[in-house]
Amino acid sequence: MTKKLPNITSKLWSWSAVAAVLILWQFVTGFGLVDAFLLPSPVQVGQAFLSEFPALMKHSAVTLGEAFWGLTLGIFLGFFMAVIMDRFDVLYQALYPLMILTQTIPAVAVAPLLVLWFGYEMTPKVILIVITTFFPIAVGLLTGFKSVDPDAVNLMRAMGAGQWQIFLYMKLPGAMEQFFSGLRISASYAVVGAVISEWLGGFGGLGVYMTRVKKAFSFDKMFAVIFLISVISLILMKGVEMLERACMPWRRREEGTHGRNRV
Numbered sequence: 589m590t591k592k593l594p595n596i597t598s599k600l601w602s603w604s605a606v607a608a609v610l611i612l613w614q615f616v617t618g619f620g621l622v623d624a625f626l627l628p629s630p631v632q633v634g635q636a637f638l639s640e641f642p643a644l645m646k647h648s649a650v651t652l653g654e655a656f657w658g659l660t661l662g663i664f665l666g667f668f669m670a671v672i673m674d675r676f677d678v679l680y681q682a683l684y685p686l687m688i689l690t691q692t693i694p695a696v697a698v699a700p701l702l703v704l705w706f707g708y709e710m711t712p713k714v715i716l717i718v719i720t721t722f723f724p725i726a727v728g729l730l731t732g733f734k735s736v737d738p739d740a741v742n743l744m745r746a747m748g749a750g751q752w753q754i755f756l757y758m759k760l761p762g763a764m765e766q767f768f769s770g771l772r773i774s775a776s777y778a779v780v781g782a783v784i785s786e787w788l789g790g791f792g793g794l795g796v797y798m799t800r801v802k803k804a805f806s807f808d809k810m811f812a813v814i815f816l817i818s819v820i821s822l823i824l825m826k827g828v829e830m831l832e833r834a835c836m837p838w839r840r841r842e843e844g845t846h847g848r849n850r851v
Contacts, residue, residue, distance in 0.1 A: 628808035658717020666725025721774035728770030732763020
């Protein structure tokens with residue numbers, strides 16, 4: 589009970605803040621402080637969400653498919669680059685500035701070029717998502733690899749361990765926390781990247797739907813899509829958190845030990 593109480597309290601404060609924002613929003617729109625066609629009330633947004641639910645689910649399936657493939661390829665690319673950059677210092681010095689450069693270019697500037705080169709199908713969307721998601725993965729893993737205790741690495745070398753054994757038993761487990769931190773960021777970037785790429789052309793997806801309702805000045809439906817994108821991103825981040833707990837069981841034991849020490 590003592591462990592659950594701080595959890596319940598923190599969630600109570602979080603939900604209270606969300607409720608306060610919704611009440612203030614309803615008050616502003618309900619009393620006509622802002623015109624309804626510019627800022628629909630939460631009630632109108634909820635009604636639009638329910639009325640457009642089948643269409644939203646149909647477009648969500650397209651966006652999630654793009655986000656899944658883009659994030660998957662982004663993870664593989666980020667992992668591969670982190671491993672070779674950690675293994676070869678020359679590649680680290682050569683590739684790290686290029687990685688930084690890819691993140692300085694706005695996604696909205698790259699997306700039209702990708703559509704021009706690869707058309708309106710899934711390919712340009714996936715490429716844009718890979719560009720936006722591989723960086724947090726690669727940087728997180730690199731940070732984790734380089735934070736490993738050098739004395740422990742030297743001890744393993746003295747015991748006859750090779751480079752790959754040091755990587756598998758020392759560096760990779762030590763970088764898991766940073767990897768999942770980067771993965772949480774990338775999971776949210778994947779959905780946003782998919783929507784941005786869909787704004788510029790496509791046959792389906794939440795970005796395409798947003799473009800259509802914006803042209804019709806249906807701002808209640810626009811807010812409904814924004815709400816759905818936020819919910820999807822939060823679900824993905826929660827899924828990453830659950831995966832982290834499953835892949836790092838020692839973290840649960842450490843948290844339990846800290847909890848008992850505090851009590």
